[in-house]
Amino acid sequence: MGKKNKQFVEKVTAMEDDFAQWYTDVVKQADLVDYGLVRGTMIIKPYGYAIWENIRNELDKMIKETGHSNVAFPIFIPESLLQKEKDHVEGFAPEVAWVTHGGDEELAERIAVRPTSEALFCDYYSKNIHSYRDLPMLYNQWANVVRWEKTTRPFLRSSEFHWQEGHTAHATDEDASIETERMLGVYADLVENYLAIPVLKGRKTDKEKFAGANYTLTIESLMHDGRALQSGTSHHFGSGFAEAFDITYLDENGESQYVHQTSWGLSTRIMGGLIMVHGDNRGLVVPPRIAPTQVMIVPIAQHKEGVLDKAYDLRDQLKEVARVDIDASDKSPGWKFNEHEMKGVPIRVEIGPKDIENEQVVIVRRDTGEKEFVALKDLQARIGALLADIQQNLFDKALAHRNEKINIATTLEEFKQTLDEKTGFIKAMWCGDQACEEKIKEDTQATSRCIPFEQEKISDTCVCCGKEAKELVYWGKAY
Amino acid sequence: MGKKNKQFVEKVTAMEDDFAQWYTDVVKQADLVDYGLVRGTMIIKPYGYAIWENIRNELDKMIKETGHSNVAFPIFIPESLLQKEKDHVEGFAPEVAWVTHGGDEELAERIAVRPTSEALFCDYYSKNIHSYRDLPMLYNQWANVVRWEKTTRPFLRSSEFHWQEGHTAHATDEDASIETERMLGVYADLVENYLAIPVLKGRKTDKEKFAGANYTLTIESLMHDGRALQSGTSHHFGSGFAEAFDITYLDENGESQYVHQTSWGLSTRIMGGLIMVHGDNRGLVVPPRIAPTQVMIVPIAQHKEGVLDKAYDLRDQLKEVARVDIDASDKSPGWKFNEHEMKGVPIRVEIGPKDIENEQVVIVRRDTGEKEFVALKDLQARIGALLADIQQNLFDKALAHRNEKINIATTLEEFKQTLDEKTGFIKAMWCGDQACEEKIKEDTQATSRCIPFEQEKISDTCVCCGKEAKELVYWGKAY
Numbered sequence: 001m002g003k004k005n006k007q008f009v010e011k012v013t014a015m016e017d018d019f020a021q022w023y024t025d026v027v028k029q030a031d032l033v034d035y036g037l038v039r040g041t042m043i044i045k046p047y048g049y050a051i052w053e054n055i056r057n058e059l060d061k062m063i064k065e066t067g068h069s070n071v072a073f074p075i076f077i078p079e080s081l082l083q084k085e086k087d088h089v090e091g092f093a094p095e096v097a098w099v100t101h102g103g104d105e106e107l108a109e110r111i112a113v114r115p116t117s118e119a120l121f122c123d124y125y126s127k128n129i130h131s132y133r134d135l136p137m138l139y140n141q142w143a144n145v146v147r148w149e150k151t152t153r154p155f156l157r158s159s160e161f162h163w164q165e166g167h168t169a170h171a172t173d174e175d176a177s178i179e180t181e182r183m184l185g186v187y188a189d190l191v192e193n194y195l196a197i198p199v200l201k202g203r204k205t206d207k208e209k210f211a212g213a214n215y216t217l218t219i220e221s222l223m224h225d226g227r228a229l230q231s232g233t234s235h236h237f238g239s240g241f242a243e244a245f246d247i248t249y250l251d252e253n254g255e256s257q258y259v260h261q262t263s264w265g266l267s268t269r270i271m272g273g274l275i276m277v278h279g280d281n282r283g284l285v286v287p288p289r290i291a292p293t294q295v296m297i298v299p300i301a302q303h304k305e306g307v308l309d310k311a312y313d314l315r316d317q318l319k320e321v322a323r324v325d326i327d328a329s330d331k332s333p334g335w336k337f338n339e340h341e342m343k344g345v346p347i348r349v350e351i352g353p354k355d356i357e358n359e360q361v362v363i364v365r366r367d368t369g370e371k372e373f374v375a376l377k378d379l380q381a382r383i384g385a386l387l388a389d390i391q392q393n394l395f396d397k398a399l400a401h402r403n404e405k406i407n408i409a410t411t412l413e414e415f416k417q418t419l420d421e422k423t424g425f426i427k428a429m430w431c432g433d434q435a436c437e438e439k440i441k442e443d444t445q446a447t448s449r450c451i452p453f454e455q456e457k458i459s460d461t462c463v464c465c466g467k468e469a470k471e472l473v474y475w476g477k478a479y
Numbered sequence: 480m481g482k483k484n485k486q487f488v489e490k491v492t493a494m495e496d497d498f499a500q501w502y503t504d505v506v507k508q509a510d511l512v513d514y515g516l517v518r519g520t521m522i523i524k525p526y527g528y529a530i531w532e533n534i535r536n537e538l539d540k541m542i543k544e545t546g547h548s549n550v551a552f553p554i555f556i557p558e559s560l561l562q563k564e565k566d567h568v569e570g571f572a573p574e575v576a577w578v579t580h581g582g583d584e585e586l587a588e589r590i591a592v593r594p595t596s597e598a599l600f601c602d603y604y605s606k607n608i609h610s611y612r613d614l615p616m617l618y619n620q621w622a623n624v625v626r627w628e629k630t631t632r633p634f635l636r637s638s639e640f641h642w643q644e645g646h647t648a649h650a651t652d653e654d655a656s657i658e659t660e661r662m663l664g665v666y667a668d669l670v671e672n673y674l675a676i677p678v679l680k681g682r683k684t685d686k687e688k689f690a691g692a693n694y695t696l697t698i699e700s701l702m703h704d705g706r707a708l709q710s711g712t713s714h715h716f717g718s719g720f721a722e723a724f725d726i727t728y729l730d731e732n733g734e735s736q737y738v739h740q741t742s743w744g745l746s747t748r749i750m751g752g753l754i755m756v757h758g759d760n761r762g763l764v765v766p767p768r769i770a771p772t773q774v775m776i777v778p779i780a781q782h783k784e785g786v787l788d789k790a791y792d793l794r795d796q797l798k799e800v801a802r803v804d805i806d807a808s809d810k811s812p813g814w815k816f817n818e819h820e821m822k823g824v825p826i827r828v829e830i831g832p833k834d835i836e837n838e839q840v841v842i843v844r845r846d847t848g849e850k851e852f853v854a855l856k857d858l859q860a861r862i863g864a865l866l867a868d869i870q871q872n873l874f875d876k877a878l879a880h881r882n883e884k885i886n887i888a889t890t891l892e893e894f895k896q897t898l899d900e901k902t903g904f905i906k907a908m909w910c911g912d913q914a915c916e917e918k919i920k921e922d923t924q925a926t927s928r929c930i931p932f933e934q935e936k937i938s939d940t941c942v943c944c945g946k947e948a949k950e951l952v953y954w955g956k957a958y
Contacts, residue, residue, distance in 0.1 A: 034603065034606075034607070036552070036553035036555070036599075037553075037555075037556070037557050037560060037599070037602065038553060038555040038556070038557055038590055041553035041554075041555055042553065043550065043551070043552050043553065043599075043603060044550055044551040045550055046548035046549065046550055046618070049548070049549050049550050049551055050548070050549070052551075053549060069525030069528070069529070070525065070528050070529070070532065071522065071523055071524055071525055071528050072522070072523040072528055072531075072623075072641060073515070073522050074515035074516075074517060074520035074521065074522065074639055075520075075554075075592075075623055075625070075639055076515070076516075076517040076520055076576075076625075076638075076639065077516070077517070078516050078517055081516060093582070094582045094583065095582055096581075096582060097555075097578045097580070097581050097590075098578060098579065098580040098581075099576045099577060099578050099579075099592065100577065100578075100579045100580065101576070101577040101579065101589075102575075102576050102577075102627035102638075103572070103573045103574055103575060103627050104573065105627075110580075111517055111576075113554075113578065113592070120515075120516070120522075123516060124513065124522060127513075128513070139525070143623075144551075144554055144622075144623065146554070146555075148581035148582050148584075159555075160553055160554055160555065162551060
């Protein structure tokens with residue numbers, strides 16, 4: 001037995017015992033990633049990449065359907081360009097990897113490996129936008145970016161990660177607002193309907209917004225351990241970057257105007273969310289709509305005559321309704337069960353000599369572990385229905401879990417106590433003063449996650465200072 | 480009229496007058512690329528990226544169909560790792576962009592921005608291959624790489640470019656040979672049948688092979704100006720990298736063996752080939768199979784009642800057989816004609832009030848400029864047939880041009896004279912001595928392009944030294 005197979009029978013650490021270790025075990029044992037040699041980089045392995053490709057393909061479709069074009073901008077940004085927008089460079093410079101030499105030659109100016117690409121798009125827009133006819137300009141790119149982080153974890157915080165970044169320019173502030181919301185809606189659609197992860201939609205506080213943005217919209221999800229994950233953000237820049245980069249257009253009256261911009265990104269970070277929302281102590285659980293393999297057929301007693309033939313027949317039949325694969329390797333069935341459970345394949349189909357005799361198969365669903373016998377003639381229909389059911393069940397379970405973990409606090413004492421006793425989000429009123437936000441973070445380690453679009457009034461006063469409350473905020477410890 | 484539209488009525492430089500300038504004009508005016516701010520980087524604009532995406536999607540399918548899995552390896556390689564294979568580091572170190580700082584911190588070891596990823600894959604294989612059961616390991620990644628080049632041109636030689644790089648490990652030398660040839664075949668299929676560019680298949684001489692390879696296979700194509708373009712390469716490493724990186728496996732007898740490896744890559748360079756093989760003095764010509772828009776409908780007198788409605792009807796009809804778009808902007812028809820010709824859209828459909836009356840449209844094909852009237856009821860079928868015909872015609876034209884430009888030389892004098900008088904490939908016999916290859920390059924600036932799989936004997940002696948000839952070689956000036 002090769003060393004490679006062995007890992008699948010090793011169990012993962014129980015999440016109740018050590019959630020961080022459970023996470024690390026799952027990413028390794030489900031064959032999602034390996035560590036790169038340079039600090040904080042990761043190798044996304046075939047299975048991990050296949051899941052990311054499915055997410056990417058769905059999101060790419062949505063981005064195109066909302067009128068955006070894909071482009072490819074350079075990975076290199078001259079230091080002087082990055083410095084044009086003051087808040088932006090302050091936010092990102094500490095995390096920049098700097099190229100100083102090309103071959104043997106020392107460069108006259110340092111070059112940033114892009115941590116994000118606003119500066120490059122802005123420079124391009126300043127040269128290529130002239131008239132109102134050129135607007136809106138709706139660009140997107142799928143790219144790798146680098147942020148030199150102190151502590152890293154696969155997917156959640158890696159020094160290189162993969163994402164898409166949209167960059168758009170509009171004639172009016174309102175057009176930019178509509179775009180910012182539209183793309184947050186696209187992210188919410190993707191994450192809820194494909195990844196089966198419920199999200200809270202809202203606005204970031206000024207403290208937590210993107211460096212250089214007017215405001216940032218966010219979708220926030222809740223992990224199994226009660227910590228939050230920022231899962232996608234959409235930024236409204238107003239004309240701040242346009243003024244810094246001199247991006248103007250002539251309006252219908254021939255007058256020069258600044259453009260209004262947005263940017264929005266969703267990254268491989270969401271893979272971490274996928275793991276921590278749906279995974280369990282037997283490993284990963286992948287929602288059917290993004291599962292590389294939705295149905296894995298495991299032949300039982302495959303050396304017996306007719307079993308493998310029948311299994312291949314089944315595969316060909318099921319191809320019409322699902323992404324199906326067959327494991328005809330010479331490992332034992334039990335070994336295969338563990339392996340495909342660890343990888344989170346939504347449905348396992350077992351077929352052996354007895355099943356063939358009875359014209360049936362055994363079906364096991366990954367999310368609940370439930371087994372059922374299904375007559376061969378009903379199999380196609382049953383698989384189709386079951387995939388939809390699993391998708392819905394994963395979402396419902398995650399939603400119930402998330403809702404269970406939304407706590408309320410009206411005083412800072414209550415806030416601290418709740419956070420000590422429970423995990424999850426804390427809903428609390430806020431006066432809008434950054435000093436309170438900072439105090440809460442200092443006292444509790446919880447940050448403001450978002451000011452939800454759906455506002456409620458749970459008390460009249462700020463949870464921190466007791467002055468008049470302005471709005472409801474979701475708080476939480478976050479990844 | 481915005482500045483942006485203006486460019487389309489500017490003509491491109493005639494290729495007969497200045498081929499290099501013609502190329503630059505086309506890439507700019509067909510809206511393919513713009514220049515990045517860091518030397519030699521490029522911005523691939525929406526139209527250029529849409530073509531690349533189509534090429535990429537077709538190739539990705541082929542790579543998956545031949546059993547390979549996509550992965551994502553880090554962009555960063557520690558200097559020490561790059562140095563493990565001597566020939567490899569010598570070949571690439573002079574072109575490496577070096578990261579020396581992360582934020583404010585100076586790094587203990589310099590990090591290379593990957594110029595290619597053999598070192599990383601080898602390190603991974605050394606840790607993840609244990610038994611013959613793990614082989615073959617068939618990986619591919621779509622990635623950006625950086626080579627700090629002295630002189631650059633969009634697509635042809637840019638300091639950052641996009642490509643796929645396949646990296647595979649096999650149990651035997653023969654398995655690696657089969658893989659090396661298989662992937663060259665995939666490239667030839669893609670380039671001939673999708674990009675309509677005929678290729679010569681062959682082996683590189685040792686002088687021209689990849690740094691660290693045992694041998695390199697190549698597809699070579701011929702540009703309109705008679706210069707060659709290396710269009711895709713597939714490398715056989717034998718066990719050279721395996722020995723340098725200690726990549727071993729236990730065979731069926733429990734004995735430790737080195738693996739045998741390959742790598743193969745095709746890049747955005749091929750976009751340059753596309754332009755220089757099919758383009759003409761009216762701009763780009765895109766083969767239908769990779770054209771983002773195959774049919775552009777241009778309404779004539781679109782302000783007249785019923786014209787736009789009919790044009791949209793047409794579009795909906797044609798959607799079933801082609802990637803079709805409609806240009807309903809307020810530019811004049813003549814302007815639109817020029818614009819879509821510059822972008823190389825294969826077919827233009829014109830429809831105006833008279834055509835509607837006569838239940839017909841005007842069709843103009845981009846490759847030949849031929850016009851025809853087609854009855855509305857025949858349109859779908861005609862478009863389908865025409866797209867196939869254009870695809871074939873582009874290939875046939877390119878093949879005839881290429882074949883016309885294959886010259887023969889039996890002496891160095893003849894070689895020089897032929898190259899002075901004509902352009903294109905020169906077929907000549909070679910003794911196999913690198914000294915002759917170097918002398919030819921020095922005297923003529925022509926390099927060996929490949930030792931073709933299809934060998935002929937056109938004389939008994941080496942074109943350079945007059946000693947006994949070993950094999951036929953294609954020579955040429957190259958991009």
